[in-house]
Amino acid sequence: MVRLPHRGWLLDLDGTIYVGEALVPGAVETIAALRGDGRRVVFLSNKPLQTRADYAAKLTRLGVPAAAEDVINSSLVLARHLATLDVGAPVFVIGEPPLVAELTAHGFEVRRDERVRWVVIAFDRTFDYAKLNTALQAVRRGARLIATNPDRTCPVEGGEIPDCAGMMAAVEAVTGETVSVIVGKPSPIILEVALARLGVDARDAVIVGDRIETDIVMGKRLGLATVLVLSGVTRADDPRVAEIAPDLVLPSIRDLIR
Amino acid sequence: MVRLPHRGWLLDLDGTIYVGEALVPGAVETIAALRGDGRRVVFLSNKPLQTRADYAAKLTRLGVPAAAEDVINSSLVLARHLATLDVGAPVFVIGEPPLVAELTAHGFEVRRDERVRWVVIAFDRTFDYAKLNTALQAVRRGARLIATNPDRTCPVEGGEIPDCAGMMAAVEAVTGETVSVIVGKPSPIILEVALARLGVDARDAVIVGDRIETDIVMGKRLGLATVLVLSGVTRADDPRVAEIAPDLVLPSIRDLIR
Numbered sequence: 001m002v003r004l005p006h007r008g009w010l011l012d013l014d015g016t017i018y019v020g021e022a023l024v025p026g027a028v029e030t031i032a033a034l035r036g037d038g039r040r041v042v043f044l045s046n047k048p049l050q051t052r053a054d055y056a057a058k059l060t061r062l063g064v065p066a067a068a069e070d071v072i073n074s075s076l077v078l079a080r081h082l083a084t085l086d087v088g089a090p091v092f093v094i095g096e097p098p099l100v101a102e103l104t105a106h107g108f109e110v111r112r113d114e115r116v117r118w119v120v121i122a123f124d125r126t127f128d129y130a131k132l133n134t135a136l137q138a139v140r141r142g143a144r145l146i147a148t149n150p151d152r153t154c155p156v157e158g159g160e161i162p163d164c165a166g167m168m169a170a171v172e173a174v175t176g177e178t179v180s181v182i183v184g185k186p187s188p189i190i191l192e193v194a195l196a197r198l199g200v201d202a203r204d205a206v207i208v209g210d211r212i213e214t215d216i217v218m219g220k221r222l223g224l225a226t227v228l229v230l231s232g233v234t235r236a237d238d239p240r241v242a243e244i245a246p247d248l249v250l251p252s253i254r255d256l257i258r
Numbered sequence: 259m260v261r262l263p264h265r266g267w268l269l270d271l272d273g274t275i276y277v278g279e280a281l282v283p284g285a286v287e288t289i290a291a292l293r294g295d296g297r298r299v300v301f302l303s304n305k306p307l308q309t310r311a312d313y314a315a316k317l318t319r320l321g322v323p324a325a326a327e328d329v330i331n332s333s334l335v336l337a338r339h340l341a342t343l344d345v346g347a348p349v350f351v352i353g354e355p356p357l358v359a360e361l362t363a364h365g366f367e368v369r370r371d372e373r374v375r376w377v378v379i380a381f382d383r384t385f386d387y388a389k390l391n392t393a394l395q396a397v398r399r400g401a402r403l404i405a406t407n408p409d410r411t412c413p414v415e416g417g418e419i420p421d422c423a424g425m426m427a428a429v430e431a432v433t434g435e436t437v438s439v440i441v442g443k444p445s446p447i448i449l450e451v452a453l454a455r456l457g458v459d460a461r462d463a464v465i466v467g468d469r470i471e472t473d474i475v476m477g478k479r480l481g482l483a484t485v486l487v488l489s490g491v492t493r494a495d496d497p498r499v500a501e502i503a504p505d506l507v508l509p510s511i512r513d514l515i516r
Contacts, residue, residue: 169431
């Protein structure tokens, strides 16, 4: 029996459903039970490194059937949000090919020079001085800054690697400008896209995630029910857990079902 | 006749003696007059992109005879200062070959991996994600951060390019650590090295520079006489000029001689 009555379920991916390539035990059964009970499920990720189809394929391979439309990640949300601000604008991208593909698919003119209205900043393992310089020149010509996600580092097998915060900080430091919008968790922007996909109100939705400072903070702000799982980054004795007070704190996603 | 009586003269390079490849008119005659009058002259630069010998060769080529020992730049000062903190330490360098050469010459073990005690951060036109990641891994193993100079950008023909502040901000953002020492202007560290080279006290020294926020602020802090020249970055109507109040504000270095 599902512990909460809500119709809409937003499930974080890394640390909640899988850790790296390993499925969290019980995730397949829990998601099957939610769906079997008529609940709607969407998957949420701050990572702009793969396409939504890639994430869906990974979930399906691990035993959780998913379509690309069931996955909301920061690339998609950035492209959608920027389309509301400045449709079809020329953009320079500090990011990897899946993000570029998402922006192109949304009608943006992705350029390799500074003749742009926006500099899009993301987790980019190909970041270098030339990109930093192009961003500076673009801002000197009046371009604005928008970013996918605020994460300092990204957890990987045996440690962590630099995430989007590194690229943002470099651009902000040399331009003297601040990033005007960050669309990923804990921004309400990604949550609104996800709720629209679910077709439910915030009051009828639950967010399940392993990061107290993104998943749970964001859910609380918008009035969703919140479930912190301890299968990822946040530990039970983290002082923020008592302070932010998720509705449920569970060992893992398995425990959503009684 | 020299306008000020001090024996020691610290002259900034870019924006004060030359702008790019062009000598500031009157610089050759002014420096010759200072030397002819028995004043001691040292050249100061925050730039770690060339060796001291390179700067001396450029000055000599432009008509200002100079030896490598007359030039104090942030690479030299960093190597000397770090030698007082942790002589011979293994270091990872975000920087270009002249800085690496200076550190090697001072006995440091420059490594390309994270097995180091210090991450040295400088203006680096070859900065990339791999270096950022190595810096992160080094800090996770306990390495500390030290940097050459705090400049946001470096003026170039027709504009500016990202300087050391970009690399520092990226490393600080992903590691969550702050740079513990920045040796370049306006740090007293570079000024103390320059005064030692001149062999005079701060009270008997003048600093001449074009940047109110580095050259002049630093000089004021340590009690030197200060001369702002308007041949470089700072404009006469900059509100900081009235606030910080250099002893003299002159159109250019030429006007040091009456």
